[in-house]
Amino acid sequence: MELGVYSFGDVQRKNGKLGPTSQAITNLLEAIQLADKVGLDYFGVGEHHTEYFPASSPATILAAAAATTKQITLSSAVSVLSTDDPVRIYQQFSTANIISGGRVEVIAGRGSSTESFPLFGYDLKDYDGLYAEKLDLLLKINKLDKNERITWEGLHRAPLQDAIVVPQSESPLPIWLATGGNPESSIRAAALGLPIAYAVIGGRISRFAPLVDLYHAAGKQYGTPAEKQRIAIASPGYIAADAQDAKDTFWKAWGWTMAELGKVRGFAAPDRAHFDAESNRDGALFAGSPEEIADRIIELHKRIGHARHFFQMDVGQLPHDKFLQSIELLGTQVAPRVKKALKK
Numbered sequence: 001m002e003l004g005v006y007s008f009g010d011v012q013r014k015n016g017k018l019g020p021t022s023q024a025i026t027n028l029l030e031a032i033q034l035a036d037k038v039g040l041d042y043f044g045v046g047e048h049h050t051e052y053f054p055a056s057s058p059a060t061i062l063a064a065a066a067a068t069t070k071q072i073t074l075s076s077a078v079s080v081l082s083t084d085d086p087v088r089i090y091q092q093f094s095t096a097n098i099i100s101g102g103r104v105e106v107i108a109g110r111g112s113s114t115e116s117f118p119l120f121g122y123d124l125k126d127y128d129g130l131y132a133e134k135l136d137l138l139l140k141i142n143k144l145d146k147n148e149r150i151t152w153e154g155l156h157r158a159p160l161q162d163a164i165v166v167p168q169s170e171s172p173l174p175i176w177l178a179t180g181g182n183p184e185s186s187i188r189a190a191a192l193g194l195p196i197a198y199a200v201i202g203g204r205i206s207r208f209a210p211l212v213d214l215y216h217a218a219g220k221q222y223g224t225p226a227e228k229q230r231i232a233i234a235s236p237g238y239i240a241a242d243a244q245d246a247k248d249t250f251w252k253a254w255g256w257t258m259a260e261l262g263k264v265r266g267f268a269a270p271d272r273a274h275f276d277a278e279s280n281r282d283g284a285l286f287a288g289s290p291e292e293i294a295d296r297i298i299e300l301h302k303r304i305g306h307a308r309h310f311f312q313m314d315v316g317q318l319p320h321d322k323f324l325q326s327i328e329l330l331g332t333q334v335a336p337r338v339k340k341a342l343k344k
Contacts, residue, residue, distance in 0.1 A: 001301060001342050002308040003335045004042025005035055005327055006077040006234055009055030010314035018317075021054035027320050028055065029064060034324055036069035038331025042310050044077025044107065044234075047084075049115045052260070052317075059092035066100030074100060077197070077234065077310070078109030078178040082130040083116040085157070086138035087165055090173070097169045107197050108135055109178035130156050135177075139192065141165050142172045176232065179211075186211050190218035195230035197308075200284045205235070205300060212304045230307045233300065237286030237311030238318070239293055239329040250287040251275050253316030260316075286311060290333035297334070298341050 009024040032043045043065070045058040055061060058076040065074055074096070079089055089106065097104035110131040111117075117124050133154040144150060146168055153159035177194045179185035180201070189196040196215055198208050212231060219229045236254060240246035251272060259269035279285040286293050297309050311330070314323040 001297070001306075001338055002041035002073070002232075002310075003297070003330060003338060004040045004044065004073070004308070004310040005031070005330065006044035006046055006310050006312050007031065007055065007314050008046045008048045008053035008312070009061075010317065010323075011052045011054060012320060013317040018051055021051070024054055025061065027314075027323075028061060029068070030320075031314070031323060031327060032061075032065040032072070032074070033068055035327050035331065036072040038328050039335065040072060040327070040331045041335075042073045042075065042308060044075045044310060046077045046312075047080050047111075047116070048113055049119055050113075059089070059096055062093075062104060063096035063099055066096050066104060069100075069103075071103070073103050073105060075105035075176075076107050078107045078111070080111035080116045081108040081134045081138065082110050082127065083120045083122050084134075086134045086141060087160075087163075089138060090141045090165060091167070093173055094167055094169045097173060098167060102170065105174040105176065106138075107176040107178045108138065112180050112199070126156060133157070135192075139175065142175060144168065176230075181208065181211060183211060183214055186215040187218045190215050190224055190229065191222045193222075193224045193228045195228070195232065195307075197232040197234055200233055200235045202278065202284050204282045205233075205284050206282050206303065208233075209304055212306075231304060232308035232310065233304075233306050234310050234312065235284050235286055236313075236315065237293065237326075238313050238322075239288065239290055239326045239334060240322075241289065241329070243289035243292050246287045246289060247276070247279055249318070249322060250279070250285070253314075253318040254285065254287075256316035290329050290337070293330075294334045294337035294341070297338050301338075301342060 007028055009028045011021055011024045012019045035043045045055050045061050047058050049056045062074045093104055093106050133156050149162045149164050150160050151162055176197045177189040178197045180199045238246055238250035262269045279287040313326045
């Protein structure tokens with residue numbers, strides 16, 4: 001079981017106003033360095049383009065982190081493949097991978113947040129077609145032998161004719177497929193032989209068990225080797241020494257974030273009772289003490305056999321020092337408990 005963190009680069013609020021996005025990136029690098037220091041397995045940076053989530057260039061951040069960390073796996077979480085160019089994604093992440101000594105991955109998603117579509121001039125009506133075509137190209141580039149050239153043609157991107165894509169990693173980049181729960185995504189990942197990352201941001205986490213079953217069943221149907229079928233769970237989470245303190249602190253941050261998202265996406269802001277229901281046992285929110293969070297990860301692993309669980313902690317202007325404390329508790333208290341239990 002690999003444990004870790006993911007972030008969109010949360011902007012802190014000062015005197016009632018959002019602070020500088022530059023500080024959010026600086027804070028993010030500090031968090032990644034701490035995660036490496038306390039022995040966490042993974043840190044993901046998710047592409048967003050908003051004033052409160054400014055990590056718009058994950059590969060740049062990961063390349064900087066690659067040069068200042070030693071052992072942690074670094075990844076996008078996610079790269080919005082639909083509105084980026086697969087050639088550039090490969091080049092940027094391959095460069096970061098070389099800098100890291102082979103610790104960089106890509107999680108490719110379609111983007112639940114769609115601000116990148118108008119920003120880069122794409123039409124939402126092409127949402128599915130863009131993703132399928134660009135994923136195909138990214139996978140083909142990633143499988144090229146050294147010095148091999150690529151010829152490719154699609155509908156949404158200029159064709160490639162005998163093109164060379166550099167630099168190339170010593171070995172192919174690990175590429176995961178991201179989904180928020182679309183059944184077709186589980187089938188697609190299985191058919192392509194890709195590991196899958198489920199973003200569980202609300203509701204009951206057990207509702208993803210049938211999707212995991214579908215992923216495995218599709219893998220058998222497509223003849224995908226079992227060792228290629230890895231499962232990751234990404235969920236909101238926050239850890240404090242005291243369980244109630246963790247829930248009270250995270251409610252303020254998570255509640256604010258959901259209220260802001262609700263204004264954009266047209267849903268009602270959840271109340272505290274909703275939060276409390278989802279931050280216990282089968283809920284999607286992992287806010288609690290180290291013992292509680294470890295027990296919940298272990299229980300979920302028994303249900304779905306996931307290989308990685310990573311948490312978004314810094315949402316809604318969670319104070320940066322509390323973000324760092326939560327990372328430290330995940331690495332020094334939660335991870336040892338989980339790994340000891342799962343070795344039995």
